[in-house]
Amino acid sequence: xxxxxxxxxxxxxxxxxxxxxxxxxxxxxxxxxxxxxxxxxxxxxxxxxxxxxxxxxxxxxxxxxxxxxxxxxxxxxxxxxxxxxxxxxxxxxxxxxxxxxxxxxxxxxxxxxxxxxxxxxxxxxxxxxxxxxxxxxxxxxxxxxxxxxxxxxxxxxxxxxxxxxxxxxxxxxxxxxxxxxxxxxxxxxxxxxxxxxxxxxxxxxxxxxxx
Amino acid sequence: xxxxxxxxxxxxxxxxxxxxxxxxxxxxxxxxxxxxxxxxxxxxxxxxxxxxxxxxxxxxxxxxxxxxxxxxxxxxx
Numbered sequence: 388x389x390x391x392x393x394x395x396x397x398x399x400x401x402x403x404x405x406x407x408x409x410x411x412x413x414x415x416x417x418x419x420x421x422x423x424x425x426x427x428x429x430x431x432x433x434x435x436x437x438x439x440x441x442x443x444x445x446x447x448x449x450x451x452x453x454x455x456x457x458x459x460x461x462x463x464x465x466x467x468x469x470x471x472x473x474x475x476x477x478x479x480x481x482x483x484x485x486x487x488x489x490x491x492x493x494x495x496x497x498x499x500x501x502x503x504x505x506x507x508x509x510x511x512x513x514x515x516x517x518x519x520x521x522x523x524x525x526x527x528x529x530x531x532x533x534x535x536x537x538x539x540x541x542x543x544x545x546x547x548x549x550x551x552x553x554x555x556x557x558x559x560x561x562x563x564x565x566x567x568x569x570x571x572x573x574x575x576x577x578x579x580x581x582x583x584x585x586x587x588x589x590x591x592x593x594x595x596x597x598x
Numbered sequence: 599x600x601x602x603x604x605x606x607x608x609x610x611x612x613x614x615x616x617x618x619x620x621x622x623x624x625x626x627x628x629x630x631x632x633x634x635x636x637x638x639x640x641x642x643x644x645x646x647x648x649x650x651x652x653x654x655x656x657x658x659x660x661x662x663x664x665x666x667x668x669x670x671x672x673x674x675x
Contacts, residue, residue: 416673423665428655441661445668452672498606500641516641520648525655528648546614547649553616575610578645 415452418461422468429469432544433476435533443479447472469549470559473541477560480537499579508592522591523582531585532578539574542567600624605635609642 426447430440451471458467503519512518523531532540541560545551553571557564586592605628611617612625629635657665 416669419669424657427657431655444665448672500638517644520644525652528652547646548653
């Protein structure tokens, strides 16, 4: 059967072409695979849109392939991939327009805890604060995060979604631990306000967007 | 004793276990006497848990496939 013979021929030719270079490229795929879902989820938190997240991961992968020489720990490449993705993200966000949606930070005294108690959006609830957080599924939370200043959002996501320590975030984002701590502080304040404003503006409190 | 505002400012750092000794002691003393700030502390834990929950956003199978194919193309270049 000519067709299957062709297939075998192609397969053999392909095997024959597996030079050392191809092998190292193949190991790149093996290196990336276990971290693809993480990279995508992380990118989505940073940029808020699926299409952009996919672009960002692709951009990061191209950079990672080129920069493979700088990867010291092949056993645990996740922080390295994270750093490559962050550099792709930082170049992109620098290119993009100003961040009109950032939550205004003037009111440093804003407390989401107190606001919920005062506004009492669920009068019949005995777990008001948890009910409020339950309004946020993954997509809503990702959307609310986009209202936070990019540098603060990045620190917040690294610290509280992925569990990096402040000094590790400093290393990943090429800054000092002091700057990271300041960004986390402001990021938390912005997050409280972002969650409240997002819920109000999207009608989550009235049950308009509840599933 | 430190004021509520000061206590609330320290809650996340307390949960990160990075408050220094004196500041930690002052906070604990405050929490021992202030119900409001205990509520704030509980809520801070819940917000943090909410963030952590989203670590593994499921990837749509079509996007997974496209990225997988992209990695393969990249590897074979």
